[in-house]
Amino acid sequence: MTEEHLSTDELQDRCWAVLAAAAEGRDQDVDELLVTLPWADLVTVVCGIGSLAVGALARSFGLDEDTARGRVAEVARGLLAERLAAREGPADAE
Template structure:
């Protein structure tokens, strides 16, 4: 991890570089692109990737309309709850 922060343009480049590496299933390259970032820059890159994902899931609209963002957020929350519930042991209330 480095203490040197990237510029906004460099962070944008890093977002696209991570996406390119992921598209080619190059996990080690993704790791290298992220491991050197200070925490604030890492959060910015992750948020950039997530924002692009939300935009694409909203039909390629950037930025997505607020109602679509709210719908997707609800969908993601429900998905997380479903996944967590699927891993919880049966409590056997009886």
């Protein structure tokens, strides 16, 4: 991790680089692209990648980005709730 922050253009480039490396299954390259970032830049890159994903989903489903953001958030919360319930097991098992 470094203390040097990236410019906005460099952060956007980093988002695309992580996306490309992840698409190609290059986990080690993703690690290298992220491990060197200061915390604030890491958060920016992660949020940027999430925004790219939401934008891609919006386009693929023909939705405006605001609608897509709402739907992705709903689906993500639903999946998280299902995963939590599966780990906890049935309530009457106690």
